[in-house]
Amino acid sequence: MESTYAARYAGWRTDPERFWAEAARSIDWIAPYERVFDPQRGPFGSWFPGGRLNTAANCLDRHVAKGAGERIALIWDSAMEGRVTRHTYRELRDRVAKFAGALAARGVAKGDRVVIYMPMVPEAAIAMLACARLGAVHSVVFGGFAAPELASRIDGAKPKLIVAASCGLEPGRVVDYTPILDAALGRASHRPDGCLIFQRPAAPAALVAGRDEDYLQAEAEAAPHDPVPVAATDPLYILYTSGTTGRPKGIVRDNGGHAVALAASIPLIYDAHPGEGAASDVMWTASDVGWVVGHSYIVYAPLLAGVTSVMYEGKPVGTPDAGAFWRVCNAHGVKTLFTAPTALRAIKQQDPDGKLLKAHDLSRLEALFLAGERCDPPTAEWIAALLGKPVIDNWWQTETGWPITARFRGLGLTPFKPGSGGRACPGYDVQALDAEGGAMTPGEVGALAIKLPLPPGCAPTLWQDDEGYRRAYLDAFPGWYRTGDAGMVDADGDVWVMGRTDDIINVAGHRLSTGAMEEVLAAHRDVAECAVIARHDPVKGEVPLGLVVLKSGVDRDEAAIAGELVALVRERIGPVAAFKTAIVVPRLPKTRSGKILRATMKQMANGTAPVVPPTIEDVSVLDQIATRLAGQG
Ligand code: COA
Ligand code: AMP
Numbered sequence: 001m002e003s004t005y006a007a008r009y010a011g012w013r014t015d016p017e018r019f020w021a022e023a024a025r026s027i028d029w030i031a032p033y034e035r036v037f038d039p040q041r042g043p044f045g046s047w048f049p050g051g052r053l054n055t056a057a058n059c060l061d062r063h064v065a066k067g068a069g070e071r072i073a074l075i076w077d078s079a080m081e082g083r084v085t086r087h088t089y090r091e092l093r094d095r096v097a098k099f100a101g102a103l104a105a106r107g108v109a110k111g112d113r114v115v116i117y118m119p120m121v122p123e124a125a126i127a128m129l130a131c132a133r134l135g136a137v138h139s140v141v142f143g144g145f146a147a148p149e150l151a152s153r154i155d156g157a158k159p160k161l162i163v164a165a166s167c168g169l170e171p172g173r174v175v176d177y178t179p180i181l182d183a184a185l186g187r188a189s190h191r192p193d194g195c196l197i198f199q200r201p202a203a204p205a206a207l208v209a210g211r212d213e214d215y216l217q218a219e220a221e222a223a224p225h226d227p228v229p230v231a232a233t234d235p236l237y238i239l240y241t242s243g244t245t246g247r248p249k250g251i252v253r254d255n256g257g258h259a260v261a262l263a264a265s266i267p268l269i270y271d272a273h274p275g276e277g278a279a280s281d282v283m284w285t286a287s288d289v290g291w292v293v294g295h296s297y298i299v300y301a302p303l304l305a306g307v308t309s310v311m312y313e314g315k316p317v318g319t320p321d322a323g324a325f326w327r328v329c330n331a332h333g334v335k336t337l338f339t340a341p342t343a344l345r346a347i348k349q350q351d352p353d354g355k356l357l358k359a360h361d362l363s364r365l366e367a368l369f370l371a372g373e374r375c376d377p378p379t380a381e382w383i384a385a386l387l388g389k390p391v392i393d394n395w396w397q398t399e400t401g402w403p404i405t406a407r408f409r410g411l412g413l414t415p416f417k418p419g420s421g422g423r424a425c426p427g428y429d430v431q432a433l434d435a436e437g438g439a440m441t442p443g444e445v446g447a448l449a450i451k452l453p454l455p456p457g458c459a460p461t462l463w464q465d466d467e468g469y470r471r472a473y474l475d476a477f478p479g480w481y482r483t484g485d486a487g488m489v490d491a492d493g494d495v496w497v498m499g500r501t502d503d504i505i506n507v508a509g510h511r512l513s514t515g516a517m518e519e520v521l522a523a524h525r526d527v528a529e530c531a532v533i534a535r536h537d538p539v540k541g542e543v544p545l546g547l548v549v550l551k552s553g554v555d556r557d558e559a560a561i562a563g564e565l566v567a568l569v570r571e572r573i574g575p576v577a578a579f580k581t582a583i584v585v586p587r588l589p590k591t592r593s594g595k596i597l598r599a600t601m602k603q604m605a606n607g608t609a610p611v612v613p614p615t616i617e618d619v620s621v622l623d624q625i626a627t628r629l630a631g632q633g
Helices: 002-014 016-026 055-059 061-068 089-105 122-134 147-157 177-187 215-221 256-270 292-305 324-332 341-350 377-387 466-474 514-522 558-572 598-605 620-632
Strands: 072-078 083-088 113-117 137-140 161-165 167-170 173-176 194-198 212-214 235-241 249-254 282-285 308-313 336-339 367-370 391-393 422-424 430-433 446-451 480-489 494-500 504-507 510-513 527-537 541-550 582-584
Touching (some): 002 016, 016 256, 055 122, 055 256, 061 089, 072 089, 072 122, 072 324, 083 089, 089 122, 113 122, 113 147, 122 137, 122 161, 122 215, 122 235, 137 147, 147 177, 147 558, 167 177, 173 177, 194 215, 212 215, 235 292, 249 256, 256 292, 282 292, 308 324, 324 336, 341 377, 367 377, 430 480, 466 480, 504 541, 510 514, 514 527, 514 541, 527 598, 541 558, 558 582, 582 620, 598 620
Parallel strands (some): 113 161, 137 235, 161 194, 194 212, 282 308, 541 582
Antiparallel strands (some): 072 083, 167 173, 422 494, 430 446, 480 494, 504 510, 527 541
């Protein structure tokens, strides 16, 4: 079995252009590409220059044309509404064509941006695909972000239109989106021409005259729009993600490379296949369309491959219980389930013996895929034993758009090593490098890097910022893409991702910047300086913890200030930051040159013996921090 993976990987290494040219045959091109890869264009090169295609037509129209119109494309299962809906490929194509017509009637054309701020409803996927149909560039914003985050994405993408929902549904509360949208538009300097609002029965919005229109009415009244040919190198979407500063990075995805890589990944990694006519494997990615995993494996990849995708609105626990995932798998005959380890830890906490799991028929489920954060071995082993099916960790990032490493169902599986992300996917040469860019020996931890060029599907640049892309990813190790992750490659070639080398933390599978949180804390009138570090959490993996020093002379109640800081992060970044704890400390530990010793404090907060650098300015500060951390519990 292993030789099958080895042969495929070697095939890519020997002749990468031939490998990708073969993969490109699964896509319908309107005009053939001139070259597979042009190393001269963009920060590291461009895939399939000269080629023309339409991504939405590849996701929908071509399957309908080949007789699969009655196949289910999208199953929407909402634990929040207690409803299930299904769209066949034909129905989805027709709705996307009409919504594209609605966008076009409002002036959206090829190259224009559209911000989509929506929860997990089919209309979010329809809006994304409608943009793709027009060659417009969508930028989806996750519902758990607050108004300032939405505003910064509006100012970054400068959308012609915004498509939003009236509300999202979280357990126990309705999240009204329109006040957040109003506040974001109040803050943003860019003015879109208007907003299309999808009204949900739980909380319809009062539409703002002259600005807002009803999504469904606009769709109903529109004439269907044909797919617009775009260049392979034209942007399909921008997805903002946390960088090392408060300003999110606009990750750009192109059309051609993305379609080729994602379509290839479905049989190779996920082993999902369409059948004849209406038959198909069912793939369920329990993520959110606001994240890259949702873009790639709820919407684009399953549809490019012509399989059935499940979109789930709900949580792994509490909607109504820890059996929710198994109910959905059973109800829809799911073959591959893809989720984040944090969801499994939440389920494990409430159903450790798998009683709820065993109550469902999971005979059609063949494998469980995990990504978004490192899966701790106990969780991987627990679920592998309970399910008795392969568990496949795959490591990737918003930037790459599809897995860097995996185990390969389509090639026979490489061995299960709990805690490892598996082997490099064909297309990626992954190595651990030392600080000078030299290769580490197998098993040694270093900075994980990918040899250039990155494969198709990976971000070719940042939105209108080639220089920023080079600075962030290419300058550190010439000839390599710096992933920002630390880890090792073992003697078998399995990659182990240990954590980030920058200030990004992973909270319940959500990528967040502690630097951005520090900027918020520092803006509080009583705060002189601060540090945000990650503390281990049994379910979320990591949660942020703020340590703040007050300005001299401030003698307000510390608990009140801490409460204000928690509220401020929620208001500026959003509930998704899960920032619940701020501790006032007399001083922060620093080196003699003034560098805050965040790593040392992180070790203390996580109960490991701190490594104290000899350059520490005043070691007694650590005792003060230890006392405050102990007092806080
Ligand atoms: N819109 C509005 N608010 C949202 C939201 C959204 N789309 N998503 C999350 N939030 C809010 C939650 O309501 C919660 O608010 P609270 O502080 O008032 O309770 C807060 O943001 C934190 O949410 P979350 O991180 O989801 O924590 P949780 O405690 O509600 O649930 C898990 C914990 C593990 C069940 C949940 O995080 C989960 O399912 N994670 C999977 C993550 C995932 O799929 N990641 C994608 C990468 S593959
Ligand atoms: P995002 O861009 O939100 O997908 O987050 C990407 C980051 O999440 C990576 O750089 C890793 O730090 C982490 N990550 C994602 N998948 C894995 C995995 N399978 N194992 C370890 N870390 C992961």
